[in-house]
Structure formats: structure tokens, C-alpha cells
Amino acid sequence: MSLEPFLAVFVITQFRKNLKNDGLVEKWNKYLNIGYFIAIGIFFFDVSFSAHKVALVFAHLYFLGVVIAPYYIDELKSSKQLAFALIPYAVAGLISDILEKWFPTFYDNHENTIQSLVIFSLIWAFSLWMINRKQSKALENERRQRFAEQEQNRMMAAMKVNLESEVRERTAELTKQTEELQLALSELKSTQAQLIQSEKMASLGELTAGIAHEIQNPLNFVNNFSEVSIELLEELKEEILDKLPDDVKEEADDIISDITQNLSKINQHGKRADAIVKGMLQHSRATTGKKEPTDINALADEYLRLSYHGLRAKDKSFNAGMKTSFDPELGKIEAIPQDLGRVLLNLFNNSFYSVTEKKKSLAEGYEPTVTVNTQKIKSASGANMVQITVEDNGTGIPQKVLDKIYQPFFTTKPTGQGTGLGLSMSYDIITKGHGGELKVETAEGQFARFIITLPTGNVEAA
Structure with a gap:
């Protein structure tokens, strides 16, 4: 009974694992199952029929074909290391069984050499398989670590997006609050300025009202007596001036005219002062409206x-x-x-x-x-x-x-x-x-x- 069908099942199982890691197992699942069936069929053919030599050669050729498949199929290239480990054993086993079944004399003369070659190829295969397994585990760990890092980066990116969104919302809220506070402050300052102005105008109004009251009485006397004096001078000029001697009449007329002119100026500027006082009252009056x-x-x-x-x-x-x-x-x-x-x-x-x-x-x-x-x-x-x-x-x-x-x-x-x-x-x-x-x-x-x-x-x- 040959070991090649079992080894073929082992190799196909490794193919399935590598294809699964590459995300291609669904595409190749049908062909992998066919490979299992062929290996099982060779095994039953070997143990059920008398054509043992034919089954043995067919098993060796099938195993060799399975092993060298990664060199011809790109999607199985991740299994090249396994193929590289098993090809020497597949070739050595095929040659050993052919020589033993068809050339027994040559096999008997060189049995030690042939068996050494088979054992060496088996050791070679096992050693490379262990190394490949160790590397595969390291690669798997690295892949998992890389996936974990990618997942962590994705989560961090999502958290960053959420944080940025929260920061934008908070910034917009703070900006709105700042604008509302600035508006309230502006309104407060405006109200404060109006209140200060009202108080100033009220105080100034009280002050100017007192001043105006004190100024208005003497100012009225100045205006009234200037007007009365002008009228008296007019009467003096009309009724008394003609009774004066001619030598003083002209001089008295000039003096009366100068006094009248001065009183007119006094009256004019008195009214001007009266207008200014009234304007001050109007300007400083605090509105009650x-x-x-x-x-x-x-x-x-x-x-x-x-x-x-x-x-x-x-x-x-x-x-x-x-x-x-x-x-x-x-x-x-x-x-x-x-x-x-x-x-x-x-x-x-x-x-x-x-x-x-x-x-x-x-x-x-x-x-x-x-x-x-x-x-x-x-x-x-x-x-x-x-x-x-x-x-x-x-x-x-x-x-x-x-x-x-x-x-x-x-x-x-x-x-x-x-x-x-x-x-x-x-x-x-x-x-x-x-x-x-x-x-x-x-x-x-x-x-x-x-x-x-x-x-x-x-x-x-x-």
C-alpha cells in the first residue's frame, strides 16, 4: 500500500488553507474536492484490485502532479514552499517503487543507496515543511497584527471623525454663544450709555435751570430798562431838546444819539444772551419721554x-x-x-x-x-x-x-x-x-x- 494518496490529501488540505488566507477558497473549492475524491479513489483501487503496480505508479504520478501544481497555477503560488519540500520525495519515491517492482535485481544491488535517497528526501520534506509552517505562523501572526493595527487605525479614524464632528458642533455652539454674549454686551453698553447720558442731562438740566433762573432776572432788567431808556431818550429828544439854547442843542443831540445807539446795542446783545440761555436749557434738558x-x-x-x-x-x-x-x-x-x-x-x-x-x-x-x-x-x-x-x-x-x-x-x-x-x-x-x-x-x-x-x-x- 502506497502513502502517496494520504500525502496528496495532506497537500490538498494545505492548498485549501492557503487559498482561504488569500480569499480564493470558494473559487477552488470544487477542484479541491475533486482532488480529495481522486486520492481516495486511488487508495481504494490500490487495496481492492490485483493491479498493484499500475495503482502504485498512478498514485506516485498523481502525487507528483499535485505537488508541482503551484509552479503552473498562479493562484497556488503561496504553496510553492510546500511543493519545493515534497518534489524530491515524490520523485525519489516514484523511482524507488519503479525500480523495486520492475527492476528488482538493480534495486537489490543499490537498495541502500535508493533507501538513503528516499529517507533523505523525506527528511528534507519534513524539515522544509516545519520551517515553512513556522514561517507561515510568523506570517499569520504578522498578518493578524497588521489586521489588528488596521482595525485599530480604522477605529481611531472613526473616533477622529466623531471627535472632529463634536469639536465642530461645540465650536459652532461656542461661536453662537459668543455672538449672543457680544450682542448682549453691545446692548448693555448702549443701555448704559443712554442711562449715563440721561443722568448727565438730568444733572446738567438741574444745574442750568438754576443758572438760567439767576441770569434771566437781571437779563430781563437789562433788556427792559434798555428799551425803556431808549423810549425816554426819544421823548427827551422830541420834547426837551428844542428848548435848549442853540449853542448846546447840537452837542446834546449828539450825546443823546450816542446813548440811544449804545442802549440799542445793549438791547440787541441782551436778546442774544437770552437766546443762548434758552438754547442751553433746551440742549441740556433731560427728556422725560x-x-x-x-x-x-x-x-x-x-x-x-x-x-x-x-x-x-x-x-x-x-x-x-x-x-x-x-x-x-x-x-x-x-x-x-x-x-x-x-x-x-x-x-x-x-x-x-x-x-x-x-x-x-x-x-x-x-x-x-x-x-x-x-x-x-x-x-x-x-x-x-x-x-x-x-x-x-x-x-x-x-x-x-x-x-x-x-x-x-x-x-x-x-x-x-x-x-x-x-x-x-x-x-x-x-x-x-x-x-x-x-x-x-x-x-x-x-x-x-x-x-x-x-x-x-x-x-x-x-
């Missing part, structure tokens, strides 16, 4: 017409064109209507004054015009804002004084026609009282444009 939903379009239209008709009542020759462009979707905003009306009235009065002065110096063809626009805009941070533009084609503002126009008591109007408190008061009301912005754009001799930007507050524009 609260913010409420305010229709900006209606407010601007009302104070534009109030300014125009007020100037017409003072000067019948006054005339100017008015253009309005009100955004119908503007809606209402939170504001103090009385204070905002004072600002608009001051800007309209300045614009009408500017176009009137320009008309005096120009010939026919100039049409004095004051234009008022309102519109919704977005701030840099995306907040809803309302913009009011007051523009005139008057004398404009000289560049050299542009930085001073918001200073208290600074005015570009002639002496006696302005207190220099209108724009200063307007700037404080817009910036400190409403948290808005007041800007000016101008070209001397061409135009002046004042731009008011106000937040809508809790009442959103429509």
Missing part, C-alpha cells in the same frame, strides 16, 4: 411742513421747494418722538436757511430745494436699520469747519442768527439717546446732506 413705536414717515412729513410754515410766518418772502421720498414699507421703530422731532426740525431749519442764503447771492434760475428720504437698510452685522436723509442744494458746509459742526456754541451763521446748539443737541439725541448715527456729506457751494441711521429696536420695520 419714553421710547415708543414711532412712524418715521409721518414724523418727518409733519416736522418738514412745520419748519416750512414757521419760516414763512417769520418771512413772507421765504419760498423753497420740498421733495419727499418715504419708504411705504418702513413701518414703525422704537424712538422718542419729541426728541427725534427736535432733531428733524433743526435739520430742516438749517436746510431752509442754507437754500435761502444761496438764493440771495444767485441770479434767476436757481431753485432752492430741500429733499427728505427714508428707507430700510441693513447694518454691517445684519440688523434692521432705518435711514433718514435730509439734503439741500444750498451753500454747503466749508471743509475747514466740518469737524466742528457738532461742538456746542459753534455756528456758521452770522452773529445773532444761531446759537450753535442745534447740531450739538441733535448729535447727542441721535447717538446717545437712540444709539444711532448722524453723518454729514457736503460740497461747499453745492449741497449738504445729513444722514440719520437709527436701529429699529424691539419694533421691527414692516
